[in-house]
Amino acid sequence: MASASTAAVLYASVVSSAQLTGAVPEDAKELKHHAKGGKGFINPWESYTDLPVFKTLCTMLYRRFVSRTTNIPDTTPPTVPVHKPDFLPTRETPTLRATWLGHACYYVEFPSGFRALFDPVFEQRCSPFTWLGPSRYTPMPCEIEDLPFIDAVIISHNHYDHLSHPTVTTIKKRFPNVHFFVPLGNKKWFEKCELHNVTELDWWETRDITLSAVPGKSESSPSTTVSTEGKTPSTHDNILATINCLPCQHTSARTPFDRAHTLWASWSISSGGKSIWFGGDTGYRKVPQLPPGENDYDVKYSHFPFCPAFKQIGELRGPFDLGLIPIGAYDPRFIMSSMHANPFDSVNIFIDTKCKKALGMHWGTWVLTEEDVMEPPKLLREAMKWKELPEEGVFDVVDIGESLEVK
Template sequence: MASVAASAALYSATTSPAQIAGAEPEDAQELKHHLKNGKGFLNPWDSWKETIGPMIIFEMIWRRLSGKSHSPYTTPPTVPVRTPSFLPTRETPELRATWLGHACYLVEFPSGLRVLYDPVFTPRCSPFSWLGPKRYTEPPCQIENIPFVDAVVISHNHYDHLSHPCIMQIKEKFPAAHFFVPLGNKKWFLDCEVHNVTELDWWQSREFTLSLVKERNGDSTVAVGDVDAKKPSPPGTMTATIGCLPCQHVSARGPLDKCRTLWASWSVESGGKKVYFAGDTGYRAVPRLPEGADDYDAALNLPVCPAFAEIGALRGPFDLGLIPIGAYDPRHIMSPMHANPVDSVNIFNDTKCRRALGMHWGTWVLTEEDVMEPPRFLKRALRDKGIPETGVFDVCDIGESREFVA
């Protein structure tokens, strides 16, 4: 990347509605996930079961009052937290991913591109600073400790994935960073006076070009992003293809806006490496079953979400998958929108990821499973599928970086 820095020159940033063509299902243009009245979105698969927020809250309260619920034990030690070691320059010999808690990863691509996924560093995932799920593991760093952020990818607008304070901090430190969001979320960013934002529907992609620009004092450079550039790129330019893909979930920031904006998984390809970010997703809807029953019993014949196999066939394979493994109990409530580790391994296989790291655990108590159960359950799920328990689909410490060699 030394040649990149040496050849840095001023390059203006523009945006264009042009779409990069990518393989998609035959029925993609039918937009089955769009409500017919144009006021929201839905999950268009048999694997989905509609959930009603107040009913979920009522049942969770009833489980607690009746003694059926389980309160996870969060007293340390739980998940180890270490101070991240980010690369100080854009020289990146291999694909590198650092888990920053819950669903947040910073991925350093060999091209020099730096992508931050679902950044939330606040003590609570809530619209309030004094109410809502509180972290039981501290964030390993803050936005100010990250040296480079070029693109920010958001899966959906739930508070454990989209944080207003964090977006404002990113805007302050990285004013040229470009945000990629699912359809319907751009207005929220514009209302926050964040204008470097591109919203996409499922199966849409954009070419993202990053150029190093001399600052006014001439002593340093900053990265400026350009979506679907029409001008020739100068030498040393970094490029990426960023694609919005389906997943099975819902969205809401308040009691009256459920599913008004889209949720998504994402692909990012740059420097010859391709990463799949599954966001927040379920895989199938599990009915209420007797305690201890196997919800993968073939006799149940539960449909699974077909989108992941389509993603693998049409956009895979991926060098790395970032896949949720937590927040899954009780299954009859959480399964439509949250994967358990067996689901996670199936998503890994369906999407044709070569390697994977787990996420969506270890930060807030959102459900009833023990806080350290997801990684244990993941190992069992891998073993049952004939996949090595380590070295293929792993978990890491919060703040830990992993490199992925071809």
């Protein structure tokens, strides 16, 4: 861990060459998630149904609206409490610490001193437009300038509620040494945005990142040194982290014409003896339209396929000290189940990935689907009880801006 005397120095990052290290599934090298002909990516499991956005998905949602079966969530305050985050002012921390900044954005402080930011979107709308698209019903708890350090930004996929151009460019200006980790195919977009400190990875690939103290320079220094080929620097102040790109069940798009052209992923990071798994945005099962009030986890529906990747992650890369797992944006179920987990799916994902503790995310910020805005944490408690797990203290939610420490 960095000493107190170097807590405020600038750290330059060195990223290892591409690695397919650690335990991997036997068929990983077959790249079944790569579309034929090298044109994009697919979910290679029966648990996923591809719904073309304009021909199918929009038609389904329009029919629900016309038939008045659509639920319009009430965002009238109070909803999710929002607090100003209490970030650690130095790199000294004895525990793993995660702070929820709304939706899928978490700031994670590792005992080693390593600092990672996941899926940051600091705009009012998750949209290509400033005047159109889902608008926050809970305010941002802080600004990028309030974050003391960012060593790595981890992006799960390129949807607008997970990847924001204004946000990533502001982060680069504020933290010149930051390194972005993205799923395969996304590097090109970053380079078009003149962001070149980017590493893109395929599922099951791993990179080691070493932060080396730069003598005589502070964290605010504009200089930056990033290499994807260099050797690990030799200094007693090195901060080490291992970053794994792992599967999830979702899709990608930033325009009507680039659906699934770039990969989506979950991620894990281990540093300072602690590890986290970040679920990104994911579905778990394929659920057809059922009669109103039916529970799709009833034994008679046990044949519905589920994604096997999460058990592989748990068995091959777990256990993890903390999981950051999506619990929202799931209704109507027959439309969203392939792409977005509901809390019952989330608890199964928690079990499959062998997370010791977990926090919920992907809720509480924008209305993206039809469930009531405060329903996800309620159903999460029900799902934990269903699995005969403690309703509190294991898989929880926190307020926006609140932190959880894992010893």
